[in-house]
Amino acid sequence: MTSAGKQDRGRLRVDQDECKGCALCIEACPPHVIQMTERLNHYGYRTAMYAGAGCTGCGICFMVCPEPGAITVLRLASHVAASAEGVKPCAGN
């Protein structure tokens, strides 16, 4: 959640089985909303996890992640974002 109480623009999913815990995404994340788990996953790695709020949906964590699908980034659908701004959804968006 952002300070103004608006919905976050982005969301993050981490596949706990695929992540190998290299922490490159934590280093890369501009708003610093990724952290390491304390617990080990099934294969013995500490893995990345989303802190739960503050994701902007920029996708840089996805690009620096060496695993094909360990990270999935979602962005607030344009119509939701637009109505939150009090603007009518525009076909061009």
Added chain:
Amino acid sequence: MSNGTEAEYEVTHGRPQAFYENFDRKGELQHQTHYCPGCGHGIVHKMLAQAIDELGIQNRTILVSPVGCSVFAYYYFDVGNVQGAHGRAPAVATAVKRSHPQSIVVSYQGDGDLSAIGSAEILHAANRGENITVIFVNNAIYSMTGGQAAPTTLLGQVSTTTPAGRNAANEGYPLHVSELLATLEAPVYIERVGLGDNRQVAQAQRAVRRAVENQVRGLGFSLVEVLSPCPTIWKMSPVDAQHWVRDVMEKTFPLAVLRDRTKDVQPKAAPATGPALEEIPRILGVTDEGEAEPSDAQAKGGVDLQVRVAGFGGQGVLLLGEVLAEAGLHAGLEVSWLPSYGPEMRSGTSNCHVRLAREPIDSPLVAHPDVLVAMNEPSLHKFCASVRPGGWIFYNGETVPEECERKDVHILARPFMHVADELGDGRAGNMVILGALLEATATLPQASVDAALGQLVKSPRWLTLDERALARGRELLRESLQEVCHEG
């Protein structure tokens, strides 16, 4: 308070379509690559997969994978795949592109592959201006083989073959392949990018896409060199390795667009396709007749013992085979010992093929062993069906799983590691098995085995232990002979 429901969000960055859903190289962990944590290959793979997705060319892309850590790229990319001999990927890519002009051909290579053994192939492919895309992943070292110096190793960089750091007087200077290729007339696009920080990664992604797009547009030879971290061999954390790319590597290999003639060149028309495959015998005047009958040299008499040893790294698989082969050599036989293991730096499978024969050996491969040594259950599962009838299986386990039981072979299942434990060290389990194997096959004199062991095991403590383990193995076989023969 909530961040809204998941339904209000849409995926903008997710697993690219150009990857297979499951990577069936291994029985487990099929969603993961085999790369070490923080490896640059995974990142570059993803960039390439995204470019393939964005350009909509998955159905006509053909990837040529190299020798090196990225040898298994064909397990990951759901495109056409060819794997080339070491360094030869640009030559293979040339053939693929010329015979399938509509395909999009990507040669994916590391620095050991491209800049050393493959330096001739890349030079000439670039000089001919082949309309292919080359992705050159440079981590300044041979990683898969454990960290030897490459032509790209930095001055002062420590490797197993430059333990005091690379010295120009002895090993020459880091080879700047991209700069070299940029002196040629034909290439249309050469850029060096890095994976050293967010900005570099974003630029690398653009460059990879451009290099593929150039080919789609028919412009000509494109190469992207990616400075890429190898945390395992550099002995750094993934984040430190990433910073090393930016802070150290980049000083030797400056990031730059070294060639961009994409605006000047005219798209080349695809060359006419060659004759169809079925036309070729007619063109060459070759008929189908006169094919040689396959000969069965193995049916001839004399010793021909074929052994397959399989297990995980660290179980003594390779040494067992080596002692056997060395003993055969001492006994005056023809021998071959062929180790085979995965490219993982950790926890991989380990195998070896051993042949002992009176006649010269045609192939060191053992597809149908007379003796299988399975150090663990996965190895037993994998190879139990391949053993020749009348042969032997030595299984390091209490009981043979039902699906691996066979009536036509002798099976000895024992926890050999525990037996060795009783002798003083479980790691001598391989020698207990070798003892049983020697007793069962009776091909080699004990003196030859002693000589081989003495040559290969240097530590006096281990030599004594291994000798006792061998003797215990022989004893174990004699004790179990009745049971084994009942089963057999």
